[in-house]
Amino acid sequence: MTTDYVHGYSTRESERLSDQAATLTDLLHADTRYPAGTRVLEAGCGVGAQTVTLARNSPRAEFVALDVSATSLATAEAAFRRNGSANVTFRQGDIFDLPFADASFDHVFVCFVLEHLHQPAEALRCVRRVVKPGGTITVIEGDHGSAYFHPDSVEARRAIECLVELQRLGGGDALIGRRLYPLLTEAGVHEVRVSPRTVYADGSRPGLQDGFTRKTFTAMVEGVAEPAIARGLVEQSAFASGVRDLYRTAESDGVFCYTFFKAVGVR
Amino acid sequence: MTTDYVHGYSTRESERLSDQAATLTDLLHADTRYPAGTRVLEAGCGVGAQTVTLARNSPRAEFVALDVSATSLATAEAAFRRNGSANVTFRQGDIFDLPFADASFDHVFVCFVLEHLHQPAEALRCVRRVVKPGGTITVIEGDHGSAYFHPDSVEARRAIECLVELQRLGGGDALIGRRLYPLLTEAGVHEVRVSPRTVYADGSRPGLQDGFTRKTFTAMVEGVAEPAIARGLVEQSAFASGVRDLYRTAESDGVFCYTFFKAVGVR
Numbered sequence: 443m444t445t446d447y448v449h450g451y452s453t454r455e456s457e458r459l460s461d462q463a464a465t466l467t468d469l470l471h472a473d474t475r476y477p478a479g480t481r482v483l484e485a486g487c488g489v490g491a492q493t494v495t496l497a498r499n500s501p502r503a504e505f506v507a508l509d510v511s512a513t514s515l516a517t518a519e520a521a522f523r524r525n526g527s528a529n530v531t532f533r534q535g536d537i538f539d540l541p542f543a544d545a546s547f548d549h550v551f552v553c554f555v556l557e558h559l560h561q562p563a564e565a566l567r568c569v570r571r572v573v574k575p576g577g578t579i580t581v582i583e584g585d586h587g588s589a590y591f592h593p594d595s596v597e598a599r600r601a602i603e604c605l606v607e608l609q610r611l612g613g614g615d616a617l618i619g620r621r622l623y624p625l626l627t628e629a630g631v632h633e634v635r636v637s638p639r640t641v642y643a644d645g646s647r648p649g650l651q652d653g654f655t656r657k658t659f660t661a662m663v664e665g666v667a668e669p670a671i672a673r674g675l676v677e678q679s680a681f682a683s684g685v686r687d688l689y690r691t692a693e694s695d696g697v698f699c700y701t702f703f704k705a706v707g708v709r
Numbered sequence: 710m711t712t713d714y715v716h717g718y719s720t721r722e723s724e725r726l727s728d729q730a731a732t733l734t735d736l737l738h739a740d741t742r743y744p745a746g747t748r749v750l751e752a753g754c755g756v757g758a759q760t761v762t763l764a765r766n767s768p769r770a771e772f773v774a775l776d777v778s779a780t781s782l783a784t785a786e787a788a789f790r791r792n793g794s795a796n797v798t799f800r801q802g803d804i805f806d807l808p809f810a811d812a813s814f815d816h817v818f819v820c821f822v823l824e825h826l827h828q829p830a831e832a833l834r835c836v837r838r839v840v841k842p843g844g845t846i847t848v849i850e851g852d853h854g855s856a857y858f859h860p861d862s863v864e865a866r867r868a869i870e871c872l873v874e875l876q877r878l879g880g881g882d883a884l885i886g887r888r889l890y891p892l893l894t895e896a897g898v899h900e901v902r903v904s905p906r907t908v909y910a911d912g913s914r915p916g917l918q919d920g921f922t923r924k925t926f927t928a929m930v931e932g933v934a935e936p937a938i939a940r941g942l943v944e945q946s947a948f949a950s951g952v953r954d955l956y957r958t959a960e961s962d963g964v965f966c967y968t969f970f971k972a973v974g975v976r
């Protein structure tokens with residue numbers, strides 16, 4: 443049921459995800475803390491970009507970090523041996539067929555996963571099954587339709603649309619952030635509260651311009667040049683202009699905005 | 710130098726602006742407080758939608774609320790007599806030719822004004838002239854390119870683009886929010902800090918869906934139907950579909966996002 447992972451599994455991609463995690467840690471994680479002794483599932487841990495932060499912020503909770511990809515899990519475990527504490531167990535498995543009994547976790551955390559799935563609401567139903575009554579489900583997703591910038595650029599917008607289109611062709615949804623409330627509600631999750639988390643980078647924040655505008659977002663767009671051109675979504679020169687215009691928004695008089703959405707609900 | 714005011718001067722428009730002010734007061738104003746005895750210019754007070762809040766939040770500061778339109782000023786003064794305190798003087802005048810000596814105010818506040826001007830950086834330079842050294846300049850603007858929603862709709866996006874295009878034809882810029890940092894910096898304002906203020910309305914916040922999605926944003930788009938169709942920007946039926954789709958985003962499974970930008974800098 444999982445889809446082709448649009449960003450691929452290269453080393454550069456792993457580095458990009460680590461840069462992204464460093465820049466965004468506070469924005470996305472600061473208000474997630476799990477009590478001592480609770481058992482938490484991270485469903486879809488990927489290369490472990492969020493796992494290190496999760497485990498560090500809740501050092502006395504016990505995490506099970508699950509992913510469908512053995513390659514990603516191996517990367518995650520290696521990173522964890524370098525940076526992590528001892529409260530995480532890694533496990534291979536499918537979010538649609540979780541190898542756990544009903545109500546076997548106190549909480550579940552799902553970050554940058556639903557955007558890649560054909561059936562995100564079904565994934566949430568599967569996840570909900572393994573949470574104890576009263577436990578929480580936390581979901582974080584981006585939304586590429588939330589990206590806007592100065593100077594504005596038709597080609598830059600087109601390059602971003604290529605990424606959205608590729609993700610759609612792979613069965614995912616790069617505009618899923620805005621849909622978290624109805625998705626969780628539809629999956630039977632209660633008391634859902636969604637908060638937007640906007641990354642705003644202007645010339646007064648050169649570190650954020652570098653860490654996010656250049657190295658996270660634009661690098662991600664740049665990374666799909668080959669499939670976007672191969673599938674005929676865009677001409678090579680137009681895509682290159684779009685990427686150049688995105689880098690332009692990280693100069694001292696440029697501005698870049700992007701919004702993540704964080705949802706927390708109760709089983 | 711001022712432009713045609715795209716939203717017009719009708720009674721319904723005055724009511725829309727009052728609804729908007731009520732819903733957005735906290736989001737936009739909560740962190741603006743002027744000390745007792747300071748003299749503050751509100752440049753471009755319009756119908757006084759922000760003036761009442763400004764004056765109430767800083768009851769011991771003295772405000773001068775200026776606008777180029779005598780009609781708007783009359784509405785503002787009438788509203789103020791109903792709701793306001795005694796610390797505001799209204800005055801007619803042009804932001805590009807302010808009837809005040811250099812450095813005659815401690816602070817200046819400018820809200821939803823620059824978007825309507827041909828030369829927003831020049832307006833900021835004019836405003837800066839009348840602020841004392843060390844005084845602050847606060848600017849708030851929206852950005853219609855920050856609007857996105859669920860369910861997504863090509864027609865709804867097109868209807869919003871009509872509003873952006875009409876404002877551009879009138880010499881304004883409905884996408885100005887994202888540009889506040891470079892604009893203020895270019896105008897010689899120092900230590901500029903910009904913060905995005907996102908209105909996020911989903912089914913858990915029916916009051917916000919009603920007050921903002923329906924009565925503020927969609928009503929504003931709906932309000933330009935006539936000029937948008939008259940100028941040939943869109944077919945009547947497509948525009949009507951777009952407006953219907955915007956109202957759709959205020960239902961219980963709909964989501965609407967819009968971002969304002971607030972900048973504070975030092976003269």
